[in-house]
Amino acid sequence: MSTPAPTPRPEPEHFHPRRKTALIIGSGIGGLSLGIRLQSLGFNTTILERLDVPGGRAYQRRAGGYVFDMGPTVITVPQLIEELFALQRDHGRLSAPDFPPDESREHTEKYVKLVPILPFYRIYFDDGTFFDYDGDPQHTREQIGELAPEDLSGYDLFLRDAGAIFQRGFLELGYTHFGDLGTMLKAVPDLMKLDAVRTLFSFTQKYFQNPKMQQVFSFETLLIGGNPLSVPAIYAMIHFVEKTWGVHYAMGGTGALVRGMVQKFEELGGVIEYGAGVEQILTAKEGRRQVAQGVRLEGGDERRADIVVSNGDWANTYLKRVDKKARRINSDTRIKFAPQSMSLLVIYFGFRDDPANPLTLRHHNIILGPRYEALLREIFGKKVLGRDFSQYLHVPTLTDPELAPAGHHAAYTLVPVPNNASGIDWAVQGPRLVDRVIGMLDDRDYIPNLRNRLTHIDYVTPDYFEDTLDSHLGNAFGPEPVLAQSAFLRPHNRSEDVTHLYLVGAGAQPGAGTPSVMMSAKMTARLIAQDFGIHPDIAD
The missing domain is CATH 3.30.519 (Guanine Nucleotide Dissociation Inhibitor; domain 2)
Known part of the structure; x- marks a missing residue:
C-alpha cells in the first residue's frame, strides 16, 4: 500500500548518498551477522531492535550479581564467527570457502574469547548412569562398551553413514538456498540414497538396540526445536558438526559474543536503534509486484530503505507486519497450518x-x-x-x-x-x-x-x-524442522511475496541453532548481492 513520505531526519555519520540502504528488524545473532555482511558489501545498514539491548533470543540478563544467558549457550563451527569478524567495509567475501579448515582465531580474539568445552555434554539417564559425549570415537566406544556393548558394531556403521550425510548435507549443501523446487529435487536422490529423509530416531534405531544409545545419538535436535521422532535423519550430521569443530563457550556468556558482534557492526559503520519496535513493513505496488519501501515503527515514525530484512519470527513477520493483500505464498492459511516448534x-x-x-x-x-x-x-x-x-x-x-x-x-x-x-x-x-x-x-x-x-x-x-520475543504461539525456535518444512518447503530467505523483503535467522533457511542462523545470514547476503548486481566476492 502507498504511504506518505516520512519527515526527513538527520543521516548517521556513516551515510553515503550513493550507497544502498538496508533496515534489519531485530538484533539477534542472525540480524547482527547479516548487518555485518551488508556493511561489508557497501550498504548503509540500520538495525531496529524492539528491546533495550541487543541479542533477541540471545538476550543476557543481570540480577543479584549474576549474569544469565537467556537463550543459546552452545557454540559450534567457530570458523563462521572468525569469518564474520574478518570482514571489512566494501570487502564482502561471499564466495570465500564456506567451511575453512584454518583453526585461527586471529580476528575473533579481538572481540570475544572462545574456549572449548569437554565433554560436549554429560548425558544423565534416569537410572543414575551417564554418558560423556565428547566426539572422541575411542572414548565413545569405551563408554558404549560399558553401557551397551551390543551396540559397538552399530556405532561404527553409524559413524560411516552419518559421516556421509554430513559430507553431502552440510559441507556440500550447507549454504544452498532452496529458492525453487528444482534445486531441492536435484538434492533429493542423494539424500534418499543416504537414507537421510526417514526420521532421525528411526535412523538411530538401525544402528543401536539399546534405548540409552538411541537417546544419546538423537537428542541434539531438541536444542534446535526439533522432535527426534519427526525431524529428517539429515540431522544426524549434528554429531559430525560437533565432532569436527567441537563445542565452544564465549567467556562472559553468549552475551559477550553478541556484544562483540555489535562492536564489529558499528566499527563498519552500522547503526542500531533500541526501543524501536516495527509495527508494519511498508510496501507499494510497482507493476504486478509489491515492493518493500521501509517500515513504520510502533510510535508512528517511518524509515525508508532500499531493502527490509526481518530477523523476527517468520509467522509474525507476515501475519502482523505485511499487508494481507500483499501475501499470496505466505498467506494466513499457510501460516495457520505450519507446525511451530516446541x-x-x-x-x-x-x-x-x-x-x-x-x-x-x-x-x-x-x-x-x-x-x-x-x-x-x-x-x-x-x-x-x-x-x-x-x-x-x-x-x-x-x-x-x-x-x-x-x-x-x-x-x-x-x-x-x-x-x-x-x-x-x-x-x-x-x-x-x-x-x-x-x-x-x-x-x-x-x-x-x-x-x-x-x-x-x-x-x-x-x-x-x-x-516479549514476539514468537507466534510462543514457539522457541521458529517453524518446526519436519520434512514438510525443510529445504524448498521452509520459508525462503528472499520473500516470495514482496520484492526487496528478505528473512534471516531461525525462521528462514537453513534453520535454528547458532551456526545455522549465521549460515542463514550468508545465504541472505548472497541473495541481496545477486539482486543488486554486487560481485559475489568483491574482496578479490
Missing part, C-alpha cells in the same frame, strides 16, 4: 557453592527423564504437560566463575514444553513446574540441598517467547 520453560538461578558437596555436573548437562518417546509425543503431538520431564542444565560458572559472586554459581535449566497452541495457563502451571524441577535437582542430588542454597531464581515460560 517452546520452553527456562529457570535462571543462582546458588551458594558448598565445598563439602562439590558439583559433579559438567558445563552442559542433559538430564533425561524416565520416558523418552512418550514424553516427546506429549510435547509435540498432544501438547500436554507430562508427569515427568527432561532438561538441559547449563552451569557456565564451572568454566567462567565471573558470572556469579564469589563462592556462588549461576545456572539455568531448560525444560522442553508445548508451545501456546496447547492452551496451557502458564501463570498457574509455570510456578508448579518450576517447583518440580528445582525439587528434582535437589532430591536426586544433582545439586544437593539446592532449595536451601538458592540465592536467586527467576524463570520464563512460552508466554515470554510469545509476548
Whole structure:
C-alpha cells in the first residue's frame, strides 16, 4: 500500500548518498551477522531492535550479581564467527570457502574469547548412569562398551553413514538456498540414497538396540526445536558438526559474543536503534509486484530503505507486519497450518557453592527423564504437560566463575514444553513446574540441598517467547524442522511475496541453532548481492 513520505531526519555519520540502504528488524545473532555482511558489501545498514539491548533470543540478563544467558549457550563451527569478524567495509567475501579448515582465531580474539568445552555434554539417564559425549570415537566406544556393548558394531556403521550425510548435507549443501523446487529435487536422490529423509530416531534405531544409545545419538535436535521422532535423519550430521569443530563457550556468556558482534557492526559503520519496535513493513505496488519501501515503527515514525530484512519470527513477520493483500505464498492459511516448534520453560538461578558437596555436573548437562518417546509425543503431538520431564542444565560458572559472586554459581535449566497452541495457563502451571524441577535437582542430588542454597531464581515460560520475543504461539525456535518444512518447503530467505523483503535467522533457511542462523545470514547476503548486481566476492 502507498504511504506518505516520512519527515526527513538527520543521516548517521556513516551515510553515503550513493550507497544502498538496508533496515534489519531485530538484533539477534542472525540480524547482527547479516548487518555485518551488508556493511561489508557497501550498504548503509540500520538495525531496529524492539528491546533495550541487543541479542533477541540471545538476550543476557543481570540480577543479584549474576549474569544469565537467556537463550543459546552452545557454540559450534567457530570458523563462521572468525569469518564474520574478518570482514571489512566494501570487502564482502561471499564466495570465500564456506567451511575453512584454518583453526585461527586471529580476528575473533579481538572481540570475544572462545574456549572449548569437554565433554560436549554429560548425558544423565534416569537410572543414575551417564554418558560423556565428547566426539572422541575411542572414548565413545569405551563408554558404549560399558553401557551397551551390543551396540559397538552399530556405532561404527553409524559413524560411516552419518559421516556421509554430513559430507553431502552440510559441507556440500550447507549454504544452498532452496529458492525453487528444482534445486531441492536435484538434492533429493542423494539424500534418499543416504537414507537421510526417514526420521532421525528411526535412523538411530538401525544402528543401536539399546534405548540409552538411541537417546544419546538423537537428542541434539531438541536444542534446535526439533522432535527426534519427526525431524529428517539429515540431522544426524549434528554429531559430525560437533565432532569436527567441537563445542565452544564465549567467556562472559553468549552475551559477550553478541556484544562483540555489535562492536564489529558499528566499527563498519552500522547503526542500531533500541526501543524501536516495527509495527508494519511498508510496501507499494510497482507493476504486478509489491515492493518493500521501509517500515513504520510502533510510535508512528517511518524509515525508508532500499531493502527490509526481518530477523523476527517468520509467522509474525507476515501475519502482523505485511499487508494481507500483499501475501499470496505466505498467506494466513499457510501460516495457520505450519507446525511451530516446541517452546520452553527456562529457570535462571543462582546458588551458594558448598565445598563439602562439590558439583559433579559438567558445563552442559542433559538430564533425561524416565520416558523418552512418550514424553516427546506429549510435547509435540498432544501438547500436554507430562508427569515427568527432561532438561538441559547449563552451569557456565564451572568454566567462567565471573558470572556469579564469589563462592556462588549461576545456572539455568531448560525444560522442553508445548508451545501456546496447547492452551496451557502458564501463570498457574509455570510456578508448579518450576517447583518440580528445582525439587528434582535437589532430591536426586544433582545439586544437593539446592532449595536451601538458592540465592536467586527467576524463570520464563512460552508466554515470554510469545509476548516479549514476539514468537507466534510462543514457539522457541521458529517453524518446526519436519520434512514438510525443510529445504524448498521452509520459508525462503528472499520473500516470495514482496520484492526487496528478505528473512534471516531461525525462521528462514537453513534453520535454528547458532551456526545455522549465521549460515542463514550468508545465504541472505548472497541473495541481496545477486539482486543488486554486487560481485559475489568483491574482496578479490
